[in-house]
Amino acid sequence: MAKYDYVLAKSLDHAVELLNESGIRSIPLAGGTDIYVAIRVNPVWFDRLVDIRRIPELNKVSLDKDQVKFGAAVTFSHAIKNPILLKVAPFLVEACKTIGGPAVRNCGTFGGNVSNAAACADSLPSLVCLEAVAHLCSPKGQRQVKVENLVKGPHETQIETGELLTHFTFQVPPKNAKSCFIKIGRRKAQSISRLSIAVIGAVNPAGMVDYIRVCPGAAVATPVRFPQVEAVLLGKKPNKESITAASEQLVADMIQSTGRRWSTEYKEITLKAIAERSLTKIFLEDGHHVN
Amino acid sequence: MTNLKFVGHPAQRVDALDKVMGKTKYVGDMSLPGMLYARTLRSELPHARIVKLDTSPALKVPGVVAVVTSADFVNHSNFGFPISDMYMLAYEKVRYVGEGIASVAAETPEAALEGVNAIICEMEPLPAVFDMAHALDPDAPQIGPDRSDGKHPNYIGHYPVYKGNPQEKLPQCDVVVDQNYETVMQEHAYLETEGGLAIPTPEGGVVVYLSCQSPFIPRNDLCKVLGLPADRVRVIVPPVGGSFGGKDDLNYQTAGQVAALALKAKRPVRMTFSREESIIASYKRGSMRMNIKLGADQDGTLRACEFRSLYDSGAYSSQSPFTSWRASIHAMGAYRYEDCTVDIDTVYTNTGYAGAYRGFGNTEVCSGIEQAIDEMADALKMDPLEFRLKNCLKVGDVTPHGQLLSESVGLSDCLLAVRKMSDWDRKRKEFANQSPSSEKRRGVGVSALFHGTSLGAEGLDEATATIEIHADNQVTLTSGLTDYGTGARTVYTLIAAEILGIQPERIKVHNPDTNTAKDSGPTVASRTTILAGNSVRVAAQNLLQNLDWAAADLLKCDVYQVHRVSEDYIGPSKEPVSWDIVVKHAREMGLVLSAFGRWSAPQIHWDEEKGTGTPYFAYHFGAQVAEVEVDLKTGHTDVINIWAVHDIGKVIFPQGAYGQLYGGISHGLGYGLYEDLDYQNGYAQSINFDTYLIPTAMDMPEIQGGFVEASFSAGPFGAKNIAEPAMVPTAPAILNAIANATGRRIRKLPANLERVMLGKELTKKGSPFSCKVALKIT
Amino acid sequence: MLINFILNHNPVSVDAPADITLLALLRDHFKLTGTKEACEVGECGACSVLLDGELANSCLVAAPSVMGRDVVTIEGIHAEDGGPNDLQRNFIEKGAVQCGFCIPGMVIAGEALLAIKSEPSRLEIREALAGNLCRCTGYMQIVDAIETTAKGRAEKPHPEKREN
Known part of the structure; x- marks a missing residue:
């Protein structure tokens, strides 16, 4: 007796229909890289996997005027090779390169990474910085939620x-x-984030910061931007001092959010260092140019 | 020995072809008609009394065919060597999380698991001790067996080396280093998990295919616990997917469980472990706490060493008495001392259990003493490599154990070689002048080692091989020692080919099988090349004698006039005759075309009370240099380079020797930087490869290796050994490099992110959750 | 449920439960035991296969999801005569094999890399192997074998293919 069933969704509508068939607890399956790990240490909580990986529109990356759209079933390997993402969101591509090993990147998807919502999920900080919006579809219709708000807590x-x-x-x-x-991982490859950070910023012709987004990973319960940190830099000419001040603000905000935990003594030093390094990289060195 | 044709030349591993094609059958790949799948109920508590064990509900589960407990064995399934403190399945008590209690055989793995979960096992939790420092407290709960000598039952043994009186000598030394060092548990992480397949025989016996190192031990254990004579129990070792010391005791229990189930069900029974079950149930490298006092004079002469240590064997003694003894012999490092004492005490706790793992005690003590040696060099303001060269053992020295080293001591050459290869002198100077403000700092560190070859005074040290030429002229070899990935079969093949003068392709090495091979002791202690290699050499020489007689008869000359070129036999006048013709003629002459070769190690002796003697008949020596870049702000250590030169005697199979060297270094790198099988209140906190991290291809640097071939006269063609010692000096070399880079010393392994950055460890609250779930589900 | 797909270059059809992984399908239903089971959480790569030509951990792939797709296991990698191909020969020559348990996955990962990169650097080879754990070799000789194969294939006008 199979513990659960499997069905291949032929289209978006078909997938939504299958996920809402009454009496059958169905969950979407994309890369499988999280589900099969989860059911190793948890009792199976669903009756059916609805495979969404072959729905064409879920596998596309497109650029329309100034908006990038990419499907939930786009894999990390796909993203790493995608010219649009490489051009407009190089730090997202960098994050994808650090996920798992090549085989996991070939299967793992953005949709899975976001909906699994691990505190250490590596695509999330960059998506939050990009103010990415998740599009959800159900029989009730469509709704849109910012990724930053979509994640409520670890695995929630x-x-x-x-x-x-x-x-x-x-x-x-x-x-x-x-x-x-x-x-920062414990190992050089295939490592869970001990701590990470995504930053993106720009200066106006006068050399003042007019655009800045900062989101650390595995620092607080969910990946969020830190407005107070961004405020430290915004409207000022970036220099060593302002970068240090912003980094110290980030550490203070992290501790305010989590309280002092077993790992705080380590994270307060490391978060400050990677914040300084990333901000220095984008404002004082070359960084990854967008466009 | 300049004319060797096969020994020392590039060769192909004899079992590599099947492995690259995916054709090799490990135990988990074998299946038989009617075969049942087995699963074992394992303890979820670290220390408890079994109040009630009712297996009848399991038998009501559809598909379940048989269940066994300790009651199904002779003497409650008691076994173990040198201390018989283990059971094939728990008897009355459990002493660690993961200990087997009852085993179920069923038509499917799912039904077996369901059967296991149906067993009613009521446990009364007992107080437990997890900290080795409290194992011998008067009120500590009893873990070890009862003892009559008045000693604490949690006490396993005391392992001393005594030369002079360092306590008196140390105050007279110009400089004294006094430091504590600590190591943690390490998981073997063989890629193939444990497993066994038992097949009942028509005579009421059992054949067990077992992924293990030493088939005669489980054969003898099975005879005892099943009450069967030796001819009714046969253990065969199929290809083994890695072991590193790890597939002994636990998998002997697997053998007992599947054998008892197969006898009861009268059907073949196979058990394979999930990774989680493997990590939870299996033994580890034990943890050790050391205090080391070294004394030296200002001129750089090392004079005294006082080494004290506590070693945690966990719930069972397993190999710890031997591990502790080997640790004691190597605790002071490969140096000369006027006075030197070592005292190691080994105890039981309820923290998993410790057994054999590559290096076997030396890995642990080397990480302490080689840091202490560096700290002494620092205190003396001497270059640490120079300090080692000045004090290291050389031919003609007497070791602190009282042993005169009369040959094959290549340590100085190893140190000089790594010094040159690594550009040591320039790098030490350059790294001393790094900008104090730089966040990423480079460092180089060195470590030296010696490693006693084979069992030493642990036990009787001999091996036997057989060789036979069959009707089709294929030559087969048997050995009682196993190739569990090491390349030993290829070593045997090259030695036999060299002696017989035939192509290695003609020779096939059988799987170790207790019915066809001769008990040659355990396949441990990096003893296979010397012991089994020598026995193969002797067997081949014995066979060669008969072939020489046949050749002399064909060539119409005296046997001493026969010589061989390639596969041809040549006499004084006649045309050469081929090996095949000589074999045919030998057969016609009625000469025996099989032979037996036994080789015994030179006699040695150790006085356990006085802590003196000749612990090993020969030693491996080696030195490694590691270069690191440490990120002071994240604690990340990048090992950029490793140079490793080891004196292994004559190299027989070069690709195999380098493979052992590189692989050993990867175990050492993991041990140094992140491997820590942490137990919290008896529960393993990492139970799969997502949280127990071993080095990936990205983590390993390009290694530059080399060998000093300080020939050992009693070794086959002068060979010594390589397997274990390759890993021993790696972790301390890395730790010394980190100290060179940062100016800070990490005296507790591993040098993980937090320790490197903060200089101390951060403790996370542990949880029993994943162990408990995994034992029920995966 | 009935699953039709291409396995080692041949169309196959198998009736299997919906709740198993591709790894279980290969080992239990096709008796292709060259694909190894060692962690089942996608960390070790012993179960590596080529899925539509890309490296995948078969322990994380739903068996029914391979419907209509192309799966190559170690049993499908060989020279035309059924013997070892150039990569497999180089694994043997370079001493890249010890216990052998990771080796089918390593060969698959090597082929996956060489299919997209003709002359990878040693670092690129290491990156491509990062999801395949080996506890025996320290990876040196495995990297050697893949590097040598890449050079060999680059020199040949018609590189040896893995098709049977």
């Missing part, structure tokens, strides 16, 4: 039963923006 999201995360959109960042992603 606003996605409701029967709702399918179909794609993400984000506005192309300012043309002169530079971005950076840094990850």
